[in-house]
Amino acid sequence: MLLFALSCQQDLAPEFEQSGNLKSNDLPSAAVASVEDMDAQMLALLDGVNAFLESEGEDYRAVMAEYMTAAQGSEEAGRTVFFNNVGNKQLTADFVPFDARRSGWSGSVSGADDDITYAVDQVDAATPNGVSGAATTAAIDRAMTTWDNANCSDLPIVKNPDFGIDMGLVAFLNGLGGASPFILADIMHAGWTDIDFSGGIIGVTYTFIFIDGGGNPTDIDNNGKLDVAFREIYYDPSFSWAINGNIDVETVALHEAGHGLSQAHFGKLHRTDANGLFHFSPRAVMNAGYTGPQQSLAGTDNAGHCSLWGSWPQN
Template sequence: MKHIAYMLLVAVSVSLIIAGCESQVTDTSSEPEGERALALKGSADNSLEIGPEVSLQDIMASMNEMMAAEGFDFRVYKAEYITAGESNEAGAEILAKDLGNKQLGSDFVPNDVRRGWSNPGFAGDTDDITFAIDQTGDATPFSPGVSGAEATAAIQSAMSTWDNRTCSDLALNRAQDFGIDIGVIAFLNGLSGSPFVFADIQHAGFRDINFAGGVLGVAFTFVFTESGVPTDIDGNGKNDVAFREIYYDPSWLWTVGGFPGVDIETIALHEAGHGLSQAHFGNIFRKKGEIVVNPKAVMNAVYLGGEQRSLLGTDNGGHCSNWGEWPNN
């Protein structure tokens, strides 16, 4: 039955966006916009319980340890990360050991019957990409004044922005979540969630994982494996994506419009780009003490504050290049 929850034997890669410390835009206040954004870390409602910070490295390590101990046929594939501007640490990759060709990218395979939650192989199935949004308590940020319905609407709007690209016949359809806590990564690390898959792109909400440092959102990529090795059944030189899962850090002050706060739709639009196989784009550097991105794009790896709810040139170009021939690519 379509959209039934599944457990998979999969491997994992990670893309994430981290808050910048300064803005390239001149501000009338005494603090650059990005510095005020970082100050919002820890500004969530203190009356609610937020778990202790967990580093991405610790999450990846704990997953590998668990998988090895249990003998599961899936492994962490890689983690891509970027650091906050003032950390003086350049972004890099964390690669899992002995897991296939580490030079390969990853993408969805058209008409892949293994993705039973999205394409069960029925005649006439259009093989659209599906997404699900957690509707448990995780749907509501700890931030005061933002309801679960408002946060969900912001994420839905971000998905619609990608869906409205006219260069592709790809359709993004929302799948049922059955009222179950979404979050395979969280489940594997004992941080709530569940072992079920509901859609190709899963938005796991705002409460499961409190990431250390300046992390705002993380998009994990799961790839199909055989005997622990990622598969490439269509021979396109890319690992076959099973599904992707997105988390929003709970300790930030999230907002659905206006400053102060981190704009949910802006970050959701970025993370959904990862969900649709886009990587980070653009150069990030300092100029006269400020962080500058060039060219500006939704898929820049830093958030400099404010709202960016429309796709820009490189965002559209990357999406159309990847999805323009779907499902015949």
């Protein structure tokens, strides 16, 4: 069995002292799975995916799930929120410029540029609580444009057509919805209804990396990072989603797309003893928890993006 899985997880305080009006009743009231349970859920999903990919002789495997969680205990707002980040920095992964293995879904083999492509599932684009597919898609497009406009990088981020296909390899291979195993872009926003994490997880990004004929992860550009094949992003339909409210679609899309573009989490979670509220320091899109709308990149987000993409495609 080939399984290269790790995860990082984090939790969400019911209320925050910074922006937004996130109240505990925005969050699911059902009992929330423990971090260990959510890890186990993710590992089981990836296990099934990789077993299928191995049986099909595919040259990629799921390697990582980065997810943002929301937990609500029985206590009031000042309850203790646990925050763990167990991401293994030795197993980072990024896209390889001009990687012919991505030619089926990327712009990687044409011309002088090497586009990173994305696509947005239109089958699962509407949220169950009433945000239209047009509105979520526009929010995702704005988030991708925000990353595209990061001024240290000439990386072209280009939208691919969705062909009306219900995207989502992880969902499809686990019988959770989705209509096809097709890969349509380097970064696929797979929508709101395929995987319902039952209140524990706001959003998740799965990373798939290439393997060689012996089943070993590859690093063909010898940069010390595994070679990304593609990434999939899912949004949990059980939340109260909103445009410019809570939970803000553009904010979560911007965060998950940051993972899509190989960024890891950044910042530490602090608790203010006087009021029991929580905040991240420094505040950034790539903080490991949702703290209200954050639709523009902070300095650390730009710095992370620049270090990854500043010299692209000359890596």
